[in-house]
Amino acid sequence: xxxxxxxxxxxxxxxxxxxxxxxxxxxxxxxxxxxxxxxxxxxxxxxxxxxxxxxxxxxxxxxxxxxxxxxxxxxxxxxxxxxxxxxxxxxxxxxxxxxxxxxxxxxxxxxxxxxxxxxxxxxxxxxxxxxxxxxxxxxxxxxxxxxxxxxxxxxxxxxxxxxxxxxxxxxxxxxxxxxxxxxxxxxxxxxxxxxxxxxxxxxxxxxxxxxxxxxxxxxxxxxxxxxxxxxxxxxxxxxxxxxxxxxxxxxxxxxxxxxxxxxxxxxxxxxxxxxxxxxxxxxxxxxxxxxxxxxxxxxxxxxxxxxxxxxxxxxxxxxxxxxxxxxxxxxxxxxxxxxxxxxxxxxxxxxxxxxxx
Amino acid sequence: xxxxxxxxxxxxxxxxxxxxxxxxxxxxxxxxxxxxxxxxxxxxxxxxxxxxxxxxxxxxxxxxxxxxxxxxxxxxxxxxxxxxxxxxxxxxxxxxxxxxxxxxxxxxxxxxxxxxxxxxxxxxxxxxxxxxxxxxxxxxxxxxxxxxxxxxxxxxxxxxxxxxxxxxxxxxxxxxxxxxxxxxxxxxxxxxxxxxxxxxxxxxxxxxxxxxxxxxxxxxxxxxxxxxxxxxxxxxxxxxxxxxxxxxxxxxxxxxxxxxxxxxx
Numbered sequence: 001x002x003x004x005x006x007x008x009x010x011x012x013x014x015x016x017x018x019x020x021x022x023x024x025x026x027x028x029x030x031x032x033x034x035x036x037x038x039x040x041x042x043x044x045x046x047x048x049x050x051x052x053x054x055x056x057x058x059x060x061x062x063x064x065x066x067x068x069x070x071x072x073x074x075x076x077x078x079x080x081x082x083x084x085x086x087x088x089x090x091x092x093x094x095x096x097x098x099x100x101x102x103x104x105x106x107x108x109x110x111x112x113x114x115x116x117x118x119x120x121x122x123x124x125x126x127x128x129x130x131x132x133x134x135x136x137x138x139x140x141x142x143x144x145x146x147x148x149x150x151x152x153x154x155x156x157x158x159x160x161x162x163x164x165x166x167x168x169x170x171x172x173x174x175x176x177x178x179x180x181x182x183x184x185x186x187x188x189x190x191x192x193x194x195x196x197x198x199x200x201x202x203x204x205x206x207x208x209x210x211x212x213x214x215x216x217x218x219x220x221x222x223x224x225x226x227x228x229x230x231x232x233x234x235x236x237x238x239x240x241x242x243x244x245x246x247x248x249x250x251x252x253x254x255x256x257x258x259x260x261x262x263x264x265x266x267x268x269x270x271x272x273x274x275x276x277x278x279x280x281x282x283x284x285x286x287x288x289x290x291x292x293x294x295x296x297x298x299x300x301x302x303x304x305x306x307x308x309x310x311x312x313x314x315x316x317x318x319x320x321x322x323x324x325x326x327x328x329x330x331x332x333x334x335x336x337x338x339x340x341x342x343x344x345x346x347x348x349x350x351x352x353x354x355x356x357x
Numbered sequence: 358x359x360x361x362x363x364x365x366x367x368x369x370x371x372x373x374x375x376x377x378x379x380x381x382x383x384x385x386x387x388x389x390x391x392x393x394x395x396x397x398x399x400x401x402x403x404x405x406x407x408x409x410x411x412x413x414x415x416x417x418x419x420x421x422x423x424x425x426x427x428x429x430x431x432x433x434x435x436x437x438x439x440x441x442x443x444x445x446x447x448x449x450x451x452x453x454x455x456x457x458x459x460x461x462x463x464x465x466x467x468x469x470x471x472x473x474x475x476x477x478x479x480x481x482x483x484x485x486x487x488x489x490x491x492x493x494x495x496x497x498x499x500x501x502x503x504x505x506x507x508x509x510x511x512x513x514x515x516x517x518x519x520x521x522x523x524x525x526x527x528x529x530x531x532x533x534x535x536x537x538x539x540x541x542x543x544x545x546x547x548x549x550x551x552x553x554x555x556x557x558x559x560x561x562x563x564x565x566x567x568x569x570x571x572x573x574x575x576x577x578x579x580x581x582x583x584x585x586x587x588x589x590x591x592x593x594x595x596x597x598x599x600x601x602x603x604x605x606x607x608x609x610x611x612x613x614x615x616x617x618x619x620x621x622x
Contacts, residue, residue, distance in 0.1 A: 046524050065527040066536075072528040078521050082543040091539075095530040143529045 001146050003176050004054040007042045007061075014038055014200035017051075020147075020193070025177040027191035027208065031219050034197040036180040040149045043178075044070050055146060066095070071145030075155045077132035079124035085135050086111065086120040092143025110142040111135075114168055130161030134168065141172060150179040154186065166190065170341065184223055187212065188259055189340050196220045209259070213307075226263050229305050230342065233258030238339055243304035246279040247337025257342040264297060266336035267310035270329040271320060280332040284308060289322045298322055300330065387604065394601050395594045402598035410576045411584035412602070418492065418580060419560040422499035426507040426556045431549070433504075434511025439520075456505040463501050464569025471497065471570075494571035495578050499560035506559060510552025514545040551614045558610045562603070 006017040014035040020026045028036045041047030045065030053060040060068045079088050089107035090100075098106065111117045116134050124132055133153065140148065150169065154162045166189055169179075179190055187194055187208055194211040196204035196219055204217040211220055213228045231240030238245045238260045245260040268274075274281060284300035287307065291297070296317040299309045310330055312320070320328070395402070402408065433452065442448055455463055471478045471488045478489060488494050518541075526540045542549070564582040571578040573587065581603060589596040 044524070044528055064532070065524070066530050066532050068528075069530070070528060072525065074525075076521070078525045080522060080526075080540060080543075082546075091526065091531070092529040095526075095532075095535060139529065145528075 001056050001176055003043075003147055003178075004052070005039070005043065007039065007049040007051040007053060009035070009038050009042055009047060009049045009200075011048070012038045012200060016197065016200070016202050018195050018202060018205060020176050020178060023174065023176055024192045025173070025179060025190050026193045026195055027187040028178060028180045028195045028197055029182070029187060029220060029223065030197035034219075035200040036197055037151055039197070040072070040151050040178065040180060043147070043149060044068065044072050069144075069146040071140040071143055071148045072151065073133075073137055073140050073148070073153045074151040075153065077124070077129070077136035079132055079135055079139070081124050083124075084120065085116070085122050085124065085127070088124065088135060089139045089142050091139060096143070107138070107142055110138040113172060114138045114141075128158075128161075130157050130165065133157055133161075133165060137165070137168060137172070146175060148173050148175050148177040150177065150181075150190075152180055152182065154181075154183065182223070184212070184226070184261070185338070185340055188228075188261065189342065194220070226261050227267070227308050229260040229308075231258065231260070232256070233339060233341060236334070236339070241304035243282065243302070245305075245332075245337060245339075246334040247339040248335055249339045259340050259342050261338045261340060262332055262336050264309040264311035265295075266332055267308065268331045269298060269310050269312050269316070269320060270331060273329050274331050279334040280330075280337065282308070282330045284328055284330050286322055286324055286326045286328060288324070289317070291317075296322070298328075300328060302330075390597060390600055390604060393597050395598065398594060399598055399601075402595045403602060405595070407575065407584060407588070408595070408599060411579055411581045411599070414492070414495070414576065414579065415561055415581040418495045418499060419557050422496045422503060422560045423553055423557040425496070425500055426504050426560075427549070427553055429500075430504050430507025430552070430556075431511050433508045434515060437508065438512045438515035452508055453505045455502050456509075458502075460502060460563065460565025461569055464498060464566035467494070467498060467501060467566060467570040489570065490572040490574065490578060492571075492577055495567055495580060498566040498570045499563045502563055502566055503556040503559040506555045507552045510548050510555065511545065514548030514552075515541070518544050554610055554614045558607060561606065 002022045003020045005019070008015045012035055016035070016039055018026070028039065030036050038047050042049035043053050043060065045060075045063075045068060049061060051061070055069075060070065079085070080091065083091070086104060086107050089110055090103040093103035093106040094100065108117065108120065111120055114134055114137060116131070116138055119127060119131060119135065124135070127135065137153075150173075153169070154165055157165060166186065170190060177190075179186060181187060191208050194204075194206060194208045195202055196211065196215075196217045198217065198219055204211060204215070204220055209228055209230060212226065215225060229238065229240050229245055231238045231245070233249075233256055236246055236249060238247065238258050240260075247260050247262070273283075282302050282305065284302045286298060286300045288299045289296065290299070291314065294314065295311045296314050297309055297311055298317070299307050301307055308330055320326075403412075436442065437445070437449055437452070458466075468489065469475055471481070471494070473479070473482065473487075473489055478487075481488060488497065522540055522544060523536050526536045531539065562582060563580070564586065567578065567580060568583055568586075573579045573583050579587070581599060585596050585599045585603070588599070
C-alpha cells in the first residue's frame with residue numbers, strides 16, 4: 001500500500017512530505033536531531049502532528065494508534081518482560097481477536113520463520129540484545145502491519161549480530177516500510193529510495209544508488225560519497241556488464257542483484273597496468289579532477305563499470321599528469337570492497353503475505 | 358579458614374557512635390516488649406473474647422480498606438502520572454497531605470465531613486445512613502491515612518516504567534483497555550504489591566483518626582490498637598500480649614517487602 005506522508009510537527013519545527021510506493025522501502029537519513037524519529041512518531045501516533053498520513057485513502061492521523069496497523073521496531077526491543085517469548089509474539093494476534101491457542105500458533109510460525117523457535121519458552125531477560133531484537137521483529141510482523149517502521153533497529157546491536165538481522169529484515173519485511181538509519185549498508189541493502197532530512201526539512205530525495213553515489217546534501221555526502229557498482233552477485237564477486245569485481249561478501253545472497261561498495265581512498269591510481277597486483281584492476285579514462293582539502297578526487301570512466309572515483313594525495317596527483325581524457329589504471333584490493341545484496345532483490349523473491357496461514 | 362580480603366574502609370570511626378545510639382533507641386523498646394511478654398498466659402490472653410473480637414475487626418477493616426485503596430488509588434496514581442491536570446502540584450500536595458497530618462487531625466477532618474452535624478453526614482442521615490461511630494467509619498479513617506501510600510507508589514512506578522512498552526503494545530493493535538490490563542498493570546505489579554502491603558500496615562496500625570472519628574465500641578469500631586490502649590489501664594499483661602501480636606504482623610510485613618539484602622556501596 002502506498003503511504004503518502006505530508007506532516008507538520010510545529011513543536012519540533014518539522015515539515016516533511018514524501019511518498020513511499022506500494023511495498024517499497026524508504027530510508028530516512030539525517031544527522032541527530034534532524035527529526036527522523038519524530039516523523040515516525042507522527043505516523044505511529046505518539047507525536048502530535050498536523051497534515052495527513054494517507055494509507056489506502058485513509059488519513060491515519062485521525063485514528064488512534066492501535067487502529068493504524070503501523071508496526072514499529074525501534075532501537076530497543078522493548079519485549080514485555082512479564083511474558084514468555086511466545087506470548088510476546090502472540091500479543092498482536094491476540095489483540096486482533098484471535099483465541100489464545102490460535103494466537104500462539106501464529107506466533108509459533110513467526111518464530112520459526114525468524115529462526116527463533118528454540119527461545120519460545122524463555123523470558124526476554126534470558127536473551128541477548130540481538131536475540132531480543134529478533135523476537136521483537138517476529139512480534140511486530142505477527143501483528144501483520146500494513147506499514148512497517150524501523151527506527152535505527154540495529155543501533156544497539158553487537159556488530160556480529162547485525163548482518164543476520166539485516167538479512168531477516170530483507171527477507172521478511174515485505175510491506176511498505178520506512179527505515180531510519182545512520183548506516184550506509186542499511187540503506188543500500190534495504191532501501192529502494194533515500195530521503196535525507198536536515199533540521200526538519202527534506203533536503204534530498206531519490207533512488208538509493210543515485211543519492212549515495214552523487215550526494216548533493218552535506219549529510220549524504222558525509223556518510224556516502226562512495227563508489228557503487230551494481231550487478232549480479234556470486235560468491236566473492238559481482239559481475240557488471242563483462243567486468244567482474246572481487247570483494248568480500250558482507251551478507252549471503254549470491255545469484256542476485258547486488259552492489260559493490262568501496263571508498264575512493266581504497267582506489268590506487270597507476271599510469272600503466274600494475275603488475276602482480278590487486279584483484280581488481282581496471283583501465284579508465286579521466287573525466288573530472290577535483291581537489292578537496294588535502295585530497296584530490298579523480299573521477300574516471302570505465303566502459304562497463306561507469307564512473308569510479310579515486311582519492312589521491314596532491315603530490316601523487318602532480319606526478320600523474322591528471323588531465324581530462326588521460327588513460328590510467330585503477331586498482332582496488334578485494335578486502336576493501338564490500339559486496340551487498342540490493343534491496344530490489346527481495347522484491348523478485350517475495351513470498352506470499354503470511355496473512356493466510 | 359581464609360579471610361576474605363576487604364578494601365580499605367572510607368567510614369570514619371566516630372560514625373559508629375551516633376549510629377549505635379540510634380539503633381539502640383529502636384531496638385531496646387522492641388526487645389523490652391518481647392521480654393515483658395507473659396509467655397505462660399499468652400494463649401489465654403490472645404484468645405479472650407475481647408482480643409479475638411478486636412483482632413477480627415482489625416483484619417477485616419484493614420483488608421477492606423486496602424482493597425478500596427487499590428481500587429481508588431491506582432486510578433489516582435495513573436491520573437497524576439499520565440494526564441495533564443490544571444494545578445497538578447496543588448492536587449498532589451492535597452492528596453499526599455494525610456501522610457504527614459497528625460492522625461487526630463485526620464479524624465477531626467473526617468468528623469467535619471461525615472459527622473452527624475456536618476453537611477455530608479447530615480444529608481446522609483436524611484437517607485438513614487449513619488457513618489460516624491460505625492465500622493464504615495473505621496474503614497474510612499484507615500483509607501484516609503493509607504490511600505496516599507497507594508497513590509504515591511503507583512504514580513512513582515508509572516513514571517519509572519515510562520510509556521515505551523505501552524506505545525509498543527498500541528502499535529501491535531492493543532486498545533487502551535488491553536494495554537492497561539495486559540501491559541501496564543503487570544509491569545507495575547511489584548510496586549502495586551509493596552504499596553498494598555504498606556497500606557495494609559498503615560491501616561492495621563491506625564489509631565488516632567479511628568478513635569476520633571469512629572470511637573471505641575467493642576466489636577464495631579474497637580480495633581486492635583484501640584484495644585491495646587484501653588486494656589493497658591486494667592491489664593498490662595493483656596496489652597503486652599496484643600502488642601506482641603501487632604509487632605509480629607509488622608515484622609512479617611517488613612520482611613516481606615524490604616527483605617532483599619543490599620550490598621554496601
